[in-house]
Structures are given as structure tokens and as C-alpha cells.
Amino acid sequence: xxxxxxxxxxxxxxxxxxxxxxxxxxxxxxxxxxxxxxxxxxxxxxxxxxxxxxxxxxxxxxxxxxxxxxxxxxxxxxxxxxxxxxxxxxxxxxxxxxxxxxxxxxxxxxxxxxxxxxxxxxxxxxxxxxxxxxxxxxxxxxxxxxxxxxxxxxxxxxxxxxxxxxxxxxxxxxxxxxxxxxxxxxxxxxxxxxxxxxxxxxxxxxxxxxxxxxxxxxxxxxxxxxxxxxxxxxxxxxxxxxxxxxxxxxxxxxxxxxxxxxxxxxxxxxxxxxxxxxxxxxxxxxxxxxxxxxxxxxxxxxxxxxxxxxxxxxxxxxxxxxxxxxxxxxxxxxxxxxxxxxxxxxxxxxxxxxxxxxxxxxxxxxxxxxxxxxxxxxxxxxxxxxxxxxxxxxxxxxxxxxxxxxxxxxxxxxxxxxxxxxxxxxxxxxxxxxxxxxxxxxxxxxxxxxxxxxxxxxxxxxxxxxxxxxxxxxxxxxxxxxxxxxxxxxxxxxxxxxxxxxxxxx
Amino acid sequence: xxxxxxxxxxxxxxxxxxxxxxxxxxxxxxxxxxxxxxxxxxxxxxxxxxxxxxxxxxxxxxxxxxxxxxxxxxxxxxxxxxxxxxxxxxxxxxxxxxxxxxxxxxxxxxxxxxxxxxxxxxxxxxxxxxxxxxxxxxxxxxxxxxxxxxxxxxxxxxxxxxxxxxxxxxxxxxxxxxxxxxxxxxxxxxxxxxxxxxxxxxxxxxxxxxxxxxxxxxxxxxxxxxxxxxxxxxxxxxxxxxxxxxxxxxxxxxxxxxxxxxxxxxxxxxxxxxxxxxxxxxxxxxxxxxxxxxxxxxxxxxxxxxxxxxxxxxxxxxxxxxxxxx
Numbered sequence: 001x002x003x004x005x006x007x008x009x010x011x012x013x014x015x016x017x018x019x020x021x022x023x024x025x026x027x028x029x030x031x032x033x034x035x036x037x038x039x040x041x042x043x044x045x046x047x048x049x050x051x052x053x054x055x056x057x058x059x060x061x062x063x064x065x066x067x068x069x070x071x072x073x074x075x076x077x078x079x080x081x082x083x084x085x086x087x088x089x090x091x092x093x094x095x096x097x098x099x100x101x102x103x104x105x106x107x108x109x110x111x112x113x114x115x116x117x118x119x120x121x122x123x124x125x126x127x128x129x130x131x132x133x134x135x136x137x138x139x140x141x142x143x144x145x146x147x148x149x150x151x152x153x154x155x156x157x158x159x160x161x162x163x164x165x166x167x168x169x170x171x172x173x174x175x176x177x178x179x180x181x182x183x184x185x186x187x188x189x190x191x192x193x194x195x196x197x198x199x200x201x202x203x204x205x206x207x208x209x210x211x212x213x214x215x216x217x218x219x220x221x222x223x224x225x226x227x228x229x230x231x232x233x234x235x236x237x238x239x240x241x242x243x244x245x246x247x248x249x250x251x252x253x254x255x256x257x258x259x260x261x262x263x264x265x266x267x268x269x270x271x272x273x274x275x276x277x278x279x280x281x282x283x284x285x286x287x288x289x290x291x292x293x294x295x296x297x298x299x300x301x302x303x304x305x306x307x308x309x310x311x312x313x314x315x316x317x318x319x320x321x322x323x324x325x326x327x328x329x330x331x332x333x334x335x336x337x338x339x340x341x342x343x344x345x346x347x348x349x350x351x352x353x354x355x356x357x358x359x360x361x362x363x364x365x366x367x368x369x370x371x372x373x374x375x376x377x378x379x380x381x382x383x384x385x386x387x388x389x390x391x392x393x394x395x396x397x398x399x400x401x402x403x404x405x406x407x408x409x410x411x412x413x414x415x416x417x418x419x420x421x422x423x424x425x426x427x428x429x430x431x432x433x434x435x436x437x438x439x440x441x442x443x444x445x446x447x448x449x450x451x452x453x454x455x456x457x458x459x460x461x462x463x464x465x466x467x468x469x470x471x472x473x474x475x476x477x478x479x480x481x482x483x484x485x486x487x488x489x490x491x492x493x494x495x496x497x498x499x500x501x502x503x504x505x506x
Numbered sequence: 507x508x509x510x511x512x513x514x515x516x517x518x519x520x521x522x523x524x525x526x527x528x529x530x531x532x533x534x535x536x537x538x539x540x541x542x543x544x545x546x547x548x549x550x551x552x553x554x555x556x557x558x559x560x561x562x563x564x565x566x567x568x569x570x571x572x573x574x575x576x577x578x579x580x581x582x583x584x585x586x587x588x589x590x591x592x593x594x595x596x597x598x599x600x601x602x603x604x605x606x607x608x609x610x611x612x613x614x615x616x617x618x619x620x621x622x623x624x625x626x627x628x629x630x631x632x633x634x635x636x637x638x639x640x641x642x643x644x645x646x647x648x649x650x651x652x653x654x655x656x657x658x659x660x661x662x663x664x665x666x667x668x669x670x671x672x673x674x675x676x677x678x679x680x681x682x683x684x685x686x687x688x689x690x691x692x693x694x695x696x697x698x699x700x701x702x703x704x705x706x707x708x709x710x711x712x713x714x715x716x717x718x719x720x721x722x723x724x725x726x727x728x729x730x731x732x733x734x735x736x737x738x739x740x741x742x743x744x745x746x747x748x749x750x751x752x753x754x755x756x757x758x759x760x761x762x763x764x765x766x767x768x769x770x771x772x773x774x775x776x777x778x779x780x781x782x783x784x785x786x787x788x789x790x791x792x793x794x795x796x797x798x799x800x801x802x803x804x805x806x807x808x809x810x811x812x813x814x815x816x817x818x819x820x821x822x823x824x825x826x827x828x829x830x831x832x
Contacts (some may be wrong), residue, residue: 330720
């Protein structure tokens with residue numbers, strides 16, 4: 001075992017791979033060897049070229065120069081199906097499933113099992129079911145994908161990848177949407193793949209995961225390979241330094257004290273049918289209140305209910321409003337509340353519209369003169385936002401979809417904060433965001449609190465909650481399971497409350 | 507060097523419908539000496555384009571927001587029928603004032619039809635395709651009932667008073683062309699420069715993002731159908747004086763022509779992008795094809811087939827343009 005780990009047979013080799021899009025080089029002469037039976041982590045900031053390299057290996061993109069060698073033979077993929085036929089499968093970071101089809105139909109989409117002329121639904125359901133079971137999930141293969149949470153959809157994608165014959169599995173940030181418990185299941189799957197002598201290529205921003213899982217670590221920066229070596233020689237801090245190319249300060253800003261500040265929001269007995277039951281909490285001025293819990297615990301639903309984005313009942317009291325939950329985002333905004341969705345691409349930004357149009361979308365009335373939109377005013381607002389939030393774009397007239405994940409997130413924050421809300425709810429503030437942007441977002445959250453705003457952070461990353469929040473509400477199965485403050489805040493306490501493994505007085 | 511810079515500035519995607527129009531006009535002038543004349547191109551073709559062009563401007567709003575209105579042809583027939591019936595029943599003491607009242611009635615009918623479509627789509631949450639398919643059938647049937655299965659006409663005297671609205675010229679431009687330009691200018695201002703227009707594009711681009719941004723989606727959608735109704739009414743006001751009557755052929759296939767003009771003009775069928783001037787170019791483009799074919803003595807029964815083929819080719823070219831940058 002140890003011997004095979006040290007000297008894996010070179011099975012998949014990238015030789016001198018380069019890729020340029022219209023003159024912009026995203027990969028520059030990268031050579032890497034991926035062995036079978038090892039977990040090879042690929043790390044780098046957003047825009048470093050990881051995803052492009054993965055897409056080349058997975059057959060989605062053809063390289064501008066260089067070659068791929070699989071089992072000593074040169075291969076060329078002109079599409080993902082050819083790569084799949086060669087045993088290389090890619091688990092996408094984005095959810096690429098047909099929402100109205102069932103889980104089983106999605107898993108076998110494009111390569112349905114058939115029985116003469118007809119699809120063999122029974123066999124597909126059975127195989128889907130056993131695949132899901134091997135991933136530790138008890139999802140019914142007949143359920144519709146549209147009804148699943150993001151984490152559950154991610155599991156379906158993994159099941160889909162593993163349903164074809166595979167010798168290499170590429171995971172592109174698989175845990176970005178998963179809770180710690182779900183991540184553990186995935187890690188077990190990866191370990192099983194390694195035992196079965198599969199090659200695993202693993203992309204993640206979570207360096208502690210990389211440290212734990214990987215045999216080898218390769219670091220990309222600005223399209224170039226800057227390091228490749230055994231994982232045991234690198235600490236997560238070393239990895240971060242290699243990625244960024246400079247030393248990082250403390251990831252989390254200093255937590256300012258928040259005591260005895262007035263309550264700015266009081267929510268009582270909030271219910272969302274089937275999702276949230278009897279949730280009550282208070283929010284104080286100048287604090288960062290965390291919401292922890294497993295996926296499906298009802299955190300997002302609670303706040304979507306509060307903001308009138310789904311049907312909900314309950315009592316709300318804040319400056320300017322006393323009564324039932326808000327009827328619409330607009331009503332909440334007029335009381336100084338703003339919500340940043342976890343689904344940046346699907347619900348937060350218009351990816352095919354310009355940065356300025358995205359920035360001002362929910363506050364257009366501020367930019368109107370004589371009934372018409374004042375473009376000059378809009379552009380000066382964009383310039384200010386780019387300055388304040390450090391949004392990095394090659395040009396300011398590009399579409400939002402062309403920004404990297406971190407810069408999209410900063411644009412979304414800028415859009416939401418344009419109304420200068422007193423209460424900001426940020427759902428998964430750093431999902432799919434590189435470490436440099438993460439640090440900036442953490443600093444921004446701390447600054448908001450220091451400026452007297454009240455901030456709610458919903459997150460599935462426990463270090464983030466622990467590093468940022470003054471108090472943490474933990475939810476479990478639609479109910480508030482407990483509240484942690486001060487010294488009580490630690491991973492163990494959160495997991496205990498989130499999973500209900502130990503009885504604890506709330 | 508200078509040329510390439512100019513070419514880069516010229517956005518090929520946005521200007522494609524207009525370039526196609528220029529090419530088509532160049533082609534037409536080769537085919538027939540009478541084609542490239544003011545009397546043919548402006549007095550004849552552009553004036554005849556007016557009805558479809560104005561309706562297509564309304565359809566640009568509906569489609570940019572992700573909707574669809576199949577009822578515009580029947581709506582035009584019904585509105586024209588209602589207007590003619592009104593004019594007929596008071597034509598004894600009729601004059602210019604009566605015609606003005608008839609125009610107001612047409613606008614009210616158009617707005618109500620649009621409001622109905624909008625409410626079925628938003629309040630009733632019915633797919634626009636189905637909702638407006640329903641109202642298409644309803645309105646066509648109502649018109650046939652009003653006309654008692656035949657046609658409706660205003661008296662020759664009244665027609666003489668009303669006719670200049672279609673045949674008249676102001677500053678050498680036919681009134682219908684002038685109306686198209688004014689409606690187009692107002693529509694472009696609304697779609698590109700007002701918060702409402704921005705909201706239309708946002709809703710068409712991604713309804714969820716619009717909802718999470720606090721936009722009242724139902725109001726935006728409802729208004730696009732009302733705008734469509736208003737545009738149909740304006741088209742009817744220009745249509746009635748042309749022949750002074752309406753019959754079962756009135757408005758037939760107008761919805762298809764309007765949708766074609768909108769899509770050829772660069773508006774996305776799935777919403778999120780709307781091009782008012784492109785729509786006008788698209789409407790003109792379609793009419794010019796017919797005109798060139800007529801001038802070059804192509805069998806009239808085949809004109810539709812050639813038009814259809816050219817539309818498909820135009821869309822293939824457009825798709826090629828949009829794919830390149832991805």
C-alpha cells in the first residue's frame with residue numbers, strides 16, 4: 001500500500017498543456033501526471049486555470065497546445081462523451097441536471113438502459129438506488145430533481161459520474177454546497193475510489209480538506225504550475241502562500257465586542273410550511289449573528305420566509321414594521337432589511353447583463369431623472385462600488401457572468417448594500433469564492449457590524465461562523481436547536497446541536 | 507488600420523438586422539429599376555409595413571420579458587370590428603369628431619384585451635402560449651360574430667374623411683410611416699431608458715433574480731401585455747381607413763409576422779434582450795422580400811415559401827454571430 005502510494009503508475013498525463021481564449025492565456029505550458037490509486041489535489045485562486053485544466057481533462061475543452069496521454073497512448077477528446085468512454089468523468093461544481101426529470105432519469109440521461117425499444121425504468125431505478133446508497137443517501141430515485149436541495153442535487157451529480165465505468169474521477173469543488181456531515185460521506189466515497197485504484201483529481205478551496213485527503217498537491221497560479229509535490233510536505237498555510245504568491249494576514253478580522261446594544265429585529269414563531277417551525281430570535285445592533293445547521297435545516301427558508309420570498313407566518317418587530325412577516329423584498333427593504341441569496345448565479349445576478357445594470361437593479365428609482373435612467377449617475381455608482389468592494393474586472397462594460405466567482409460575490413454584495421440597509425442577511429457569503437476574496441468579504445462583514453449595522457450570516461462553513469460571529473443560532477430539522485454565545489462557540493458544540501447527537505437544553 | 511478599428515467599434519451582433527436590410531435593398535435595386543425609388547420603398551412598402559411594425563413593437567416588450575402573445579391578429583380584427591360597428595351606428599351625424607371617438611374606443615378595446623391577456627398570464631398563472639392561444643380563438647370568434655360571418659364596412663362618406671390618416675403625407679412622409687417612427691422612438695425610450703424597461707429585460711433574463719431583487723414581476727408582465735394591446739389599437743386606427751372595412755382575412759397570421767419581425771430584429775425568443783429598432787428593421791425586411799419577389803414576377807403562391815426560407819437563413823446567421831464569442 002505504502003509502496004503503491006509513493007510510486008503510482010503514471011496513468012493520465014498532461015504534457016505542456018496551454019489554452020488561450022482570444023489572446024488571453026489561461027493555461028501556460030502545464031505538465032502534470034495523475035496516478036491511479038491516488039488523490040491529487042489541484043488548488044489555486046479563482047482564475048488560476050484549474051477549471052480550464054479540468055475541462056480539458058474531461059473533454060469539454062480542447063487545449064490550444066500540448067497533449068494528453070492515457071496509459072502511454074496519446075488521446076484527443078472532442079467531447080465529454082469520448083472522455084467518459086476513456087474512463088474519465090467530471091463532477092461539476094455547478095448543478096447540471098434536468099430539473100423536471102427524476103433522479104434516476106438524470107443519472108442515466110443520454111445513456112438510458114433499455115429493454116428493446118423501451119427504457120428499462122425498473123433497472124435504472126434499482127441501480128440509481130444502490131448508487132445513492134453507496135453515497136450514504138436514502139433519496140428516492142423517483143423524486144424530481146427540482147424538489148431537491150442543492151446538496152442533494154450535488155449528490156445526484158456524483159452518482160451520475162460514478163454510474164459509468166470510470167478510472168479517473170475529477171471533483172470540481174464538490175463540498176462547496178455540502179455540510180460537514182455530507183462532506184464526510186463524500187470523503188468516504190473518495191477513499192473508497194482510491195482503494196479501488198481509481199485516480200481522483202480534487203479541486204477545492206478548503207485547504208484543510210486538501211491536507212486531509214490528498215496524496216499529492218499541485219498549485220496553479222495565473223495559468224502556470226507553481227508547485228507539485230506530496231501533500232505531507234505542505235501545511236494548509238504553505239498551500240495558501242503558494243496559491244496567492246504572497247503572505248496572507250489573519251483570515252478573520254478582529255471581532256469587535258457587541259454588548260447590550262439595542263435589539264433591532266425580533267422574530268417570533270416564524271413558520272414556513274414543511275420547512276421551518278416556530279423559529280424565534282433577536283438581532284442586536286452591531287452584531288454578527290450566525291445561523292448554523294445541516295443542509296435542509298431550514299436556515300435559508302427561514303429568511304426567505306421573513307423577506308416574503310416564500311409563504312410564511314410569524315411575528316416580526318423592527319424599526320418601521322410591527323406585525324406579520326414582510327409581504328415582499330421591497331417592503332423589507334423599506335424597513336432597512338436586505339437579503340443576499342446563497343444562489344448567486346440563479347437568483348442573485350443577471351449573468352448576461354452588465355455590471356452597472358446588476359448593481360442598480362433593485363434600486364433603480366435612485367438613478368432616475370425626469371423618469372429616465374441617468375446613465376452617468378449609474379456609472380459613477382459602479383465606479384464607487386468597484387473601489388469600495390475591490391471588484392476586479394478586465395473592463396467595466398463586461399457582463400456579470402464573465403467575472404470570477406469571488407468578484408461576482410462582491411458585485412452581489414455591492415448590489416444588496418446599495419440601499420444602505422441597517423440589517424443585512426448574507427446567505428453563504430463565500431461559497432465558491434477564492435481565499436483572497438474570502439478575506440475581503442470577512443473584513444467587509446466585520447466593518448458593517450462595526451459601523452452599527454446588524455448582520456446575519458448563514459453558512460455551512462463552521463470556521464467561518466466561528467471566526468466571524470458574536471452569537472450563533474443552530475437549526476435542526478426546521479427548528480432552532482440552540483443558541484451559542486461567547487466561549488460556548490466551537491465546532492463540537494455546533495455539530496452537537498446541528499445533528500442532535502446529544503441532548504442539550506436550548 | 508482605420509477600417510479595422512471602425513469594424514471593431516461596429517458591433518456586428520447589434521447591427522446585423524440593419525446590415526441585412528441594407529444588403530437586401532442593394533439586391534432589390536439590382537433586380538428591378540423601380541425598386542429603389544421613394545414611391546416604391548417609402549410610399550408603398552414602408553406604409554404597408556406599418557401595421558405589423560407597430561404590433562411588433564408591442565410584441566418586443568412582451569417577448570423581451572419572456573412572454574408571448576399569439577392573440578394580436580385576432581385582437582386587431584376584433585378591435586377593428588368594434589370600431590367599425592361604432593362608426594356605423596353613429597355615421598348619420600358623423601364627421602372628424604366621430605372618427606376621433608372611434609379611435610378612443612379602439613384604444614380602450616385594445617387596452618382591455620391586453621389587460622385580459624396580462625391577467626390570465628399573471629393572476630391566472632397560465633403559460634403565455636396557452637393563455638393567448640385561448641384569447642386568440644375567443645377574439646376571432648367574437649369578431650366573426652360581430653360581422654355576422656361576413657365583413658363590416660363604414661360608409662363611403664366617412665371613409666373619405668378618414669382615408670387621409672392612411673394615405674396622407676406630412677413632410678413628404680406617409681402618416682403610417684411617421685406613426686411607426688414616433689411609436690418606435692417612444693418604445694425605445696421606455697425600453698432602454700426607464701426603470702420599467704430595465705425591469706422588463708431583468709424579468710426576461712432571469713425571473714428569479716428579478717424576484718429576489720424586489721421587482722414586482724406580475725406588474726411588469728401585466729404592463730407588457732397592456733402595451734401590446736395599445737400597439738394593436740394604434741395599428742387598427744391606421745388599418746381601418748385603408749379599406750374602410752374588416753373581414754375574415756383581417757389580422758390573419760399577423761401574430762406570426764409580428765413574432766418573426768421581432769426575432770429577426772435580434773430580440774431573444776426566451777426573453778432578456780429586446781431590440782426596438784431591430785424589430786422595425788425586421789418588419790421592413792419581411793415586407794421588402796415580398797416586394798422584391800413581386801417585382802421579379804415570382805409566382806405569388808410561392809412568396810411565402812421564399813420568405814420562410816429567408817427567415818430561417820437569417821436566424822442561422824444570427825445564431826452563428828452569437829455563438830462565436832462563447
